[in-house]
Amino acid sequence: MKLGKKLMQAREKTNIENAFADAEDELVNSAVNTKNLKELLEINSDFVFRELLLGEERNIPVTLMFFDGLINSKQADDDILMPLFQSVWKDRKKDVKGLINEMESGMLYHTVQKTRVNLSDCVKDILDGSVALVFDQVEKAVTLEIKGFEKRGISEPTDENIFKGAKDAFIEDLRTNTATLRRKIKTQNLVIEQTKAGVQSQTDIAIVYMKDITNPQIVLEAKKRLDTINANGIYELGKIEEYLSDNRNTSFPQIINTVRPDKFCANIAEGRVGIIIDGFPTAYILPGTLVTFLQAPEDYSRNYIISSIIRIMRYILAFMTLFLPGFYVSITTFHQEMIPTELALAITASKEGVPFPVFVEVILMLAAFEVLVEAGIRLPKTIGQAVSIVGAVIVGQAAVEAKLVSPAVVVIIAITAIASFAMPNQDFSNALRLWRFIFVFVSSVIGLFGLSLAGILLLNHLTDMEVYGIPYLSPYVGQDGQQLQDSLFRFPFPLQTNRPIDLKTKNKKRVGER
Numbered sequence: 001m002k003l004g005k006k007l008m009q010a011r012e013k014t015n016i017e018n019a020f021a022d023a024e025d026e027l028v029n030s031a032v033n034t035k036n037l038k039e040l041l042e043i044n045s046d047f048v049f050r051e052l053l054l055g056e057e058r059n060i061p062v063t064l065m066f067f068d069g070l071i072n073s074k075q076a077d078d079d080i081l082m083p084l085f086q087s088v089w090k091d092r093k094k095d096v097k098g099l100i101n102e103m104e105s106g107m108l109y110h111t112v113q114k115t116r117v118n119l120s121d122c123v124k125d126i127l128d129g130s131v132a133l134v135f136d137q138v139e140k141a142v143t144l145e146i147k148g149f150e151k152r153g154i155s156e157p158t159d160e161n162i163f164k165g166a167k168d169a170f171i172e173d174l175r176t177n178t179a180t181l182r183r184k185i186k187t188q189n190l191v192i193e194q195t196k197a198g199v200q201s202q203t204d205i206a207i208v209y210m211k212d213i214t215n216p217q218i219v220l221e222a223k224k225r226l227d228t229i230n231a232n233g234i235y236e237l238g239k240i241e242e243y244l245s246d247n248r249n250t251s252f253p254q255i256i257n258t259v260r261p262d263k264f265c266a267n268i269a270e271g272r273v274g275i276i277i278d279g280f281p282t283a284y285i286l287p288g289t290l291v292t293f294l295q296a297p298e299d300y301s302r303n304y305i306i307s308s309i310i311r312i313m314r315y316i317l318a319f320m321t322l323f324l325p326g327f328y329v330s331i332t333t334f335h336q337e338m339i340p341t342e343l344a345l346a347i348t349a350s351k352e353g354v355p356f357p358v359f360v361e362v363i364l365m366l367a368a369f370e371v372l373v374e375a376g377i378r379l380p381k382t383i384g385q386a387v388s389i390v391g392a393v394i395v396g397q398a399a400v401e402a403k404l405v406s407p408a409v410v411v412i413i414a415i416t417a418i419a420s421f422a423m424p425n426q427d428f429s430n431a432l433r434l435w436r437f438i439f440v441f442v443s444s445v446i447g448l449f450g451l452s453l454a455g456i457l458l459l460n461h462l463t464d465m466e467v468y469g470i471p472y473l474s475p476y477v478g479q480d481g482q483q484l485q486d487s488l489f490r491f492p493f494p495l496q497t498n499r500p501i502d503l504k505t506k507n508k509k510r511v512g513e514r
Contacts (some may be wrong), residue, residue, distance in 0.1 A: 030119040031139040034063040037132075040123060041065075054084055060096055063134040070129040072148025079109040080131060080144060096137045103133075103142055112145035124202070151176065157259045164301035169259045174204050174278035177261075181208065184265045189213070195226055197240070201233030205240070208264075208274035215271065215504045218468050222273050222286060237280055244275065244286060246467050251434045253427035254467045256285040256292055263297045271505035287467035289474050289502070291487050293428040294318065299490055308489040314422060315488065321419035322432050325362050326439035326451045328412045332358045334447030351406040359444035361405045365413040366437065368395055474502040 030036050034049070041047045046068045054060040066076070104115060116122040116132075122141045126132050129147035134140075154176070156162070157169035170177045178192050189212040196202050205226060209219050222244065229243050237257075245254045258264055259281050267285045268274050275284040294314050299307040331338050332347060339347070354361065372395070396414070399405045416436070423429035435458060442450035465472035475487055485491040486500075499505045 032116055032119050032122050032134060032141045033136045033139050034065075034134050035136075036119055037063075037065060037122070037126075037134060040119075041126070052084075054099065060099055061136065063136070065126060065132045065134060066130070067126060070127075070149050071131055071146045075146050075148065076131050079146065080133070083108050096135050100135065100138070100140060100142065108144065110144045110146070114143050116141045116143055127202070154180070160258065160260050160263075160297075162260075163298040165297060166260075166262045168261055170261060170264075170276070170281045170283055172279050172281055174206060174276060177276050177283070178206055178208075180261045181265060181268075184261060185210075185268065190268075193223075195223070197226060197229045197231070198234040199232050201235065203234040204278040205234075206274075206276040206278075208268055208276060210268060210271070213269070213271045213499070213505050213507050214273060215506070218273050218287065218503070221468055222275070226275075234277065234279075237277070237282060240275065240277060240284070244284065247465055250461065250465060251431040252290075252462070252465070252472070253293060253425065253431065254286070254288050254465075254472070256288040256425070257282050257427070258285065259283070260297060266297070266300070271499050271503040287470050287503075289467060289470060289472055290462065291475065293425040294423075295486075296424040304490050304492050311488060311490060314424070317419040317422045318432060321416050321423075321429075322436055323439060323451065323455070324412060324416050324419070325366065325436060326443035326454070327448075328409075329359050329362055329440055330443040330447040330451050333444065347406070347408050350408050353403040354406050356404070358409070359440070361409040362413070362440055363437075365396075365399075365405055365409055366416075366440070368399075369413060369417050370433070470502045475500065 034051075038049065042049075044067070047065070048068050049063055049065045052062050052064060054062055064080075100115065104113070114121075114125065114130075116125065117140055122132055122134075122143060125143035125145070128145070129149065130143040130145045133142045133144075135142075151173045152171050154168050154171055156167040168180065170180070181190065181192070187210075189210050191207075191209055191211045193207045195205050195207065197205055207219070207222060207226070225243050226240075229239065231239050234240060241255055241257075242248055247254065256267065264274055264283050264285060272285050272287065275286065277283075294311065299311060302310075336344060351358075356364070396410045400407050400410060420429050420433060423432070435454075439451060439454050442454045444450075446453075462472050463477060471477050475484055485496045485498075497510060498508050499510055501508075
């Protein structure tokens with residue numbers, strides 16, 4: 001029975017999982033020949049095959065197979081067809097086995113060459129951008145990797161602004177990204193292992209780490225989680241991120257994402273593990289803690305005094321964007337005695353004619369802000385920013401003039417929004433935005449007591465979180481205050497002699513031996 005018919009019959013069986021398992025076993029154990037490959041792949045319009053005759057007497061049949069668009073046709077002509085047809089055959093064996101042996105010994109001008117005897121391996125090579133030379137007489141195939149699909153050139157990152165530093169960014173091609181890392185970290189200790197994920201997509205995933213620095217337990221745990229990915233295909237980064245995260249019941253990010261190779265390499269050299277996914281320009285770094293999401297690569301390009309001041313400002317802005325709306329609702333609703341008299345009179349005067357309580361005003365403005373941010377993301381880049389800015393001005397001004405909200409609320413929400421934009425990591429900013437709504441709701445019910453209670457619950461939630469065995473609030477907890485040279489403040493580089501204690505690296509020193 002033909003292999004193609006067996007695959008069709010497998011779809012009609014009652015037990016679908018067992019049927020496809022049987023069909024897959026049949027595929028693995030099937031012989032490599034032109035007939036089986038055509039049954040599997042000939043239906044595709046971009047599948048190309050050509051029957052050739054080799055040898056001095058043209059008595060050795062071979063079938064050339066590949067997918068159009070996945071290979072470099074010019075390189076296939078020069079590295080495969082030309083050596084095959086221009087070779088001197090008089091002193092060579094005229095049988096198939098002799099030809100395959102010579103091809104394995106270097107007859108063809110190519111470096112990545114494999115001999116396949118299993119049909120599944122041959123199909124995977126073809127789908128991965130290889131040319132297959134199929135010899136039906138011995139049921140073998142020689143595959144040569146000649147990838148030639150179009151890819152985007154390396155350009156300046158658009159999602160992460162660069163103040164001082166390299167202006168290259170990751171692209172969608174895995175090998176280009178790994179080559180970029182090799183150019184920046186020129187040591188044999190840089191390890192790039194590769195695995196696959198996705199039953200249908202067979203997406204290549206590279207695991208990057210320093211074998212003389214990184215804690216092997218983190219590497220093993222990352223590999224284990226990647227192996228547990230159960231998905232048809234990896235077409236969204238969220239699938240990878242959820243499998244790599246420790247706690248899925250939190251809005252706070254646990255993995256750092258970046259498009260900048262310099263940031264990626266700096267974290268790898270610290271002892272973290274990197275994940276690069278083929279087809280995506282975004283790379284992951286793990287584990288990520290609260291401190292890492294409040295740091296930016298530019299902190300290490302500026303003077304340490306300036307960098308420390310900016311970091312302190314980020315912590316203050318994170319506190320403001322989280323607590324300011326709830327604090328305003330609390331003091332204006334329950335604790336008016338805390339407001340200075342003149343300020344209280346000004347707030348009361350600005351609220352004259354507004355029919356809604358302060359809580360509703362704040363919620364309406366926060367919701368309007370979220371809508372404008374989402375609209376700015378969905379619209380084309382050429383008009384997205386303009387619509388966001390103009391929309392915010394028009395909506396705020398119209399709401400004030402229509403007496404739907406007071407000017408004081410507009411100012412509070414504007415300060416809150418600007419503070420959230422100062423966060424270096426967008427995922428961390430989104431988590432703060434979610435908790436901001438929770439704080440406003442609780443503050444509208446029981447005032448400052450509710451705000452304090454919500455703050456304690458948030459602190460308890462963060463202290464309870466661990467990422468690959470590392471406390472989320474490290475180094476502020478779990479280390480008795482050690483290793484604070486690169487947290488709230490950035491100390492001068494000569495004083496930062498040790499790598500982060502929480503990573504439990506093999507080599508504790510940043511420079512030199514342990």
